[in-house]
Amino acid sequence: MEDGKDFGTVIRINQTRYPTVRSLQFFLIFIVLGLLVSIISMNTIKYFGVGSAAPVASSFNIVQPGVEGLSDIDSWISPSSNLLHSMSDQELLWRASLVPQGKEYPFNRVRKIAFMFLTKGPLPMAPLWERFFKGHEGLYSIYIHANPSYIADFLPSSVFYRRQIPSQVTEWGEMNLCDAERRLLANALLDISNEWFILLSEACVPLHSFTMVYDYLARSRHSFVHSFDDPGPYGRGRYNKNMAPKINLTNWRKGYQWFEVTRELAVKIVKDKTYYSLFKKYCKPTCYVDEHYFQTMLSMESPNLLANRSLTFVDWSRGGAHPATFGKYDITEQFIKNLFENKRCLNNGQPSFCFLFARKFAPSALDRLLDVAHNVMGF
Ligand SMILES: *[C@@H]1O[C@H](CO)[C@@H](O)[C@H](O)[C@H]1NC(C)=O
Ligand SMILES: *[C@@H]1O[C@H](CO)[C@@H](O)[C@H](O)[C@H]1NC(C)=O
Numbered sequence: 001m002e003d004g005k006d007f008g009t010v011i012r013i014n015q016t017r018y019p020t021v022r023s024l025q026f027f028l029i030f031i032v033l034g035l036l037v038s039i040i041s042m043n044t045i046k047y048f049g050v051g052s053a054a055p056v057a058s059s060f061n062i063v064q065p066g067v068e069g070l071s072d073i074d075s076w077i078s079p080s081s082n083l084l085h086s087m088s089d090q091e092l093l094w095r096a097s098l099v100p101q102g103k104e105y106p107f108n109r110v111r112k113i114a115f116m117f118l119t120k121g122p123l124p125m126a127p128l129w130e131r132f133f134k135g136h137e138g139l140y141s142i143y144i145h146a147n148p149s150y151i152a153d154f155l156p157s158s159v160f161y162r163r164q165i166p167s168q169v170t171e172w173g174e175m176n177l178c179d180a181e182r183r184l185l186a187n188a189l190l191d192i193s194n195e196w197f198i199l200l201s202e203a204c205v206p207l208h209s210f211t212m213v214y215d216y217l218a219r220s221r222h223s224f225v226h227s228f229d230d231p232g233p234y235g236r237g238r239y240n241k242n243m244a245p246k247i248n249l250t251n252w253r254k255g256y257q258w259f260e261v262t263r264e265l266a267v268k269i270v271k272d273k274t275y276y277s278l279f280k281k282y283c284k285p286t287c288y289v290d291e292h293y294f295q296t297m298l299s300m301e302s303p304n305l306l307a308n309r310s311l312t313f314v315d316w317s318r319g320g321a322h323p324a325t326f327g328k329y330d331i332t333e334q335f336i337k338n339l340f341e342n343k344r345c346l347n348n349g350q351p352s353f354c355f356l357f358a359r360k361f362a363p364s365a366l367d368r369l370l371d372v373a374h375n376v377m378g379f
Pocket of ligand 2: 222299303304306307308
């Protein structure tokens with residue numbers, strides 16, 4: 001190992017005297033020597049076992065400049081506090097598809113919920129969410145995809161402070177909407193503690209306490225993706241037969257955009273290339289890709305992992321292309337209770353609430369929601 005150190009010095013001296021050809025020669029010799037040492041150490045491991053090889057291996061480390069101290073597991077598993085990066089979508093999706101996704105980890109992994117807000121800009125319901133999250137630090141992470149022109153102004157004390165991810169423009173019903181959802185999933189996957197991934201909008205509110213939401217997800221074997229076979233013109237009617245034979249009419253599914261998926265399915269979504277290219281090519285308005293892509297793909301890839309229902313209440317009873325929006329005068333304790341008490345669903349065979357979240361709420365509803373949250377929603 002002394003040899004290695006001296007060698008480094010020689011290179012530096014020679015670099016100053018002969019900056020080009022000679023330093024290149026020395027550099028090559030250096031690399032060859034490095035390779036030799038590693039080959040020797042690998043063979044030593046083979047023949048004499050790890051114990052005796054360790055000194056050789058560590059002396060090789062000393063030869064490399066800049067290796068100071070040994071990083072422990074924490075430095076590999078703790079998430080970056082800075083969500084900004086300069087990766088392209090292609091690079092980001094590739095990176096996110098490489099993350100761990102097993103069930104077992106050699107350390108105590110506290111599972112977190114990733115709340116992914118797909119918004120145009122401001123989050124009018126932020127004060128309600130702040131209350132919902134309060135006291136549950138370490139069990140959730142937040143990601144916001146907003147219009148790129150929007151500049152967020154959350155205070156450092158806010159749970160939303162610096163939670164924006166690099167974003168791009170989205171349009172209703174277009175593929176770039178699913179691109180944004182995949183971008184959210186990919187960014188959230190980089191934190192290996194995130195186990196459940198929930199897509200929300202600025203018009204969504206929680207209907208129960210954080211603890212209830214966490215227990216509900218932890219208890220379930222399913223991902224809550226609304227997915228069903230609709231024989232009508234707005235379901236099968238939007239299928240394009242050019243998608244066959246990879247996607248046949250019988251595979252075609254429809255459902256609400258607002259999903260919850262486990263880590264396993266999130267990785268499937270960011271990895272997908274096959275279904276993505278077919279939907280991009282053949283599902284354009286009046287085929288709304290956010291109502292069909294993940295719903296169809298996941299029901300083909302992992303039908304047994306889907307609950308086929310959404311956790312987010314939406315009121316379509318008024319008809320039309322957009323659901324009802326609730327304002328200030330709609331909000332009473334009874335109104336909120338009705339949203340989750342009127343219907344019961346099974347969660348792993350146990351009778352449970354169907355909905356953990358609801359939309360759409362106008363900004364004017366905020367104050368009334370804050371008034372009733374403690375009594376009916378439990379936070
Ligand atoms: C679609 O149908 C064709 C013809 O029946 C079949 O060969 C193909 O495997 C089907 N595709 C899927 C994904 O089931
Ligand atoms: C969801 O639908 C798929 C078919 O698309 C089915 O195989 C699966 O069993 C359903 N899940 C539940 C919980 O019923």
